[in-house]
Amino acid sequence: MSNEKNETDFPLWEVFIQSKRGLDHKHVGSLHAADARMAIENARDVYTRRGEGNSIWVVLAEHLHASRPEDQGAFFDPADDKVYRHPTFYVMPEGVKHI
Amino acid sequence: MDEKQLEAGFQAKVDAEQKIEPKDWMPADYRKNLVRQISQHAHSEIVGMLPEGNWITRAPNLRRKTVLLAKVQDEAGHGLYLYSAAESLGAARADLNDQLLTGKAKYSSIFNYPTLTWADIGAVGWLVDGAAIMNQVMLCRTSYGPYARAMVRICKEESFHQRQGYEIMCVLAKGTPEQREMAQDALDRWWWPSLMMFGPSDANSPHSAQSMKWKIKRQSNDELRQTFIDRTVPQADFLGLRIPDDKLKWNEATKHYDWGEIDWTEFNEILKGNGPCNKERLEARNKAHDEGRWVREAALAHAAKQAKKQAA
Ligand SMILES: [Fe+2]
Ligand SMILES: [Fe+2]
Numbered sequence: 001m002s003n004e005k006n007e008t009d010f011p012l013w014e015v016f017i018q019s020k021r022g023l024d025h026k027h028v029g030s031l032h033a034a035d036a037r038m039a040i041e042n043a044r045d046v047y048t049r050r051g052e053g054n055s056i057w058v059v060l061a062e063h064l065h066a067s068r069p070e071d072q073g074a075f076f077d078p079a080d081d082k083v084y085r086h087p088t089f090y091v092m093p094e095g096v097k098h099i
Numbered sequence: 100m101d102e103k104q105l106e107a108g109f110q111a112k113v114d115a116e117q118k119i120e121p122k123d124w125m126p127a128d129y130r131k132n133l134v135r136q137i138s139q140h141a142h143s144e145i146v147g148m149l150p151e152g153n154w155i156t157r158a159p160n161l162r163r164k165t166v167l168l169a170k171v172q173d174e175a176g177h178g179l180y181l182y183s184a185a186e187s188l189g190a191a192r193a194d195l196n197d198q199l200l201t202g203k204a205k206y207s208s209i210f211n212y213p214t215l216t217w218a219d220i221g222a223v224g225w226l227v228d229g230a231a232i233m234n235q236v237m238l239c240r241t242s243y244g245p246y247a248r249a250m251v252r253i254c255k256e257e258s259f260h261q262r263q264g265y266e267i268m269c270v271l272a273k274g275t276p277e278q279r280e281m282a283q284d285a286l287d288r289w290w291w292p293s294l295m296m297f298g299p300s301d302a303n304s305p306h307s308a309q310s311m312k313w314k315i316k317r318q319s320n321d322e323l324r325q326t327f328i329d330r331t332v333p334q335a336d337f338l339g340l341r342i343p344d345d346k347l348k349w350n351e352a353t354k355h356y357d358w359g360e361i362d363w364t365e366f367n368e369i370l371k372g373n374g375p376c377n378k379e380r381l382e383a384r385n386k387a388h389d390e391g392r393w394v395r396e397a398a399l400a401h402a403a404k405q406a407k408k409q410a411a
Contacts, residue, residue, distance in 0.1 A: 009191060029179075029245075030186060032192055035402035045172075045176075066122060
């Protein structure tokens with residue numbers, strides 16, 4: 001073991017909080033906990049001390065997969081040249097309403 | 100891409116005020132610097148609970164006690180937000196904790212001073228949290244995304260910390276002669292250490308130039324210190340208390356206060372570990388860690404047992 005106190009961490013959990021019913025869960029940070037239940041309770045104490053939380057998700061950090069920033073350009077490229085996916089691409093005749 | 104190109108791309112991003120995120124390429128020294136700074140900051144929040152925790156059981160009434168408890172709990176939260184940011188750079192929490200417990204890591208020297216009277220709790224909230232806020236507001240715009248986001252969260256919580264401290268000072272300053280004296284005594288002892296919190300003067304600050312270029316820091320130590328003084332002096336005047344600096348005087352030309360000189364020998368002694376409470380603080384952290392070991396072991400054993408049950 002690398003440190004003097006000879007200790008390993010509890011596993012790392014990523015924490016997502018929904019601040020209000022109807023909104024997305026948003027990533028707020030991480031914490032260590034022995035299991036999911038402890039992670040949720042700790043997340044409550046660490047990230048929602050002022051009523052910021054309506055619902056909490058936790059996921060083991062090792063189970064989270066991410067896109068790679070180094071291929072960001074090529075990876076998101078396909079969306080770049082498809083202007084026809086936006087409503088402003090279409091010309092509407094003068095006088096037509098509610099469209 | 101070679102290292103030079105990567106570095107140029109990185110600096111261009113920083114210059115364009117784009118945040119650096121955990122998986123982005125970054126210079127090894129940027130990462131190292133950040134891990135050092137963020138973990139020191141985290142340790143400061145954690146050790147910072149001790150001088151105030153000292154007064155929770157002796158707060159003068161239930162309201163003050165509830166407030167102080169909530170404040171100290173916030174500081175624990177701040178420590179955890181910051182450890183989380185440091186870990187996003189690849190640092191292991193157990194190692195960071197280990198560096199604190201073995202005395203290898205630094206934390207803010209201010210927490211090596213004792214809190215002798217109740218007025219110290221007022222002075223700490225007003226001055227120490229006040230000084231920390233100056234620094235933390237700046238860091239909300241730091242270039243590393245997770246650090247900046249942790250700071251935004253922290254700053255939202257800090258303003259109550261400073262206010263509750265100033266409120267304590269107000270009550271004491273308007274109280275009996277003994278209470279006024281207590282308030283003045285606390286200000287006398289905490290003023291200079293609070294100014295030291297901003298770190299060495301710019302001329303003697305080795306990491307500063309690079310940190311500014313990387314936009315980890317956005318303002319210099321001396322700038323922040325001056326702003327803090329300019330904001331705090333009128334607050335002391337309002338309390339009718341005297342700031343312990345004979346050279347303190349408003350300068351109409353510069354629109355800033357002129358002030359005396361910091362005793363850097365005191366600062367360096369504490370940094371070396373010879374402050375009034377260095378030893379006590381480390382002992383308290385180690386004791387808490389050691390006495391909590393069986394709880395951590397039990398929690399792990401329980402988790403393993405539950406996992407096995409679920410698998411079966
Ligand atoms: Fe804090
Ligand atoms: Fe605080």
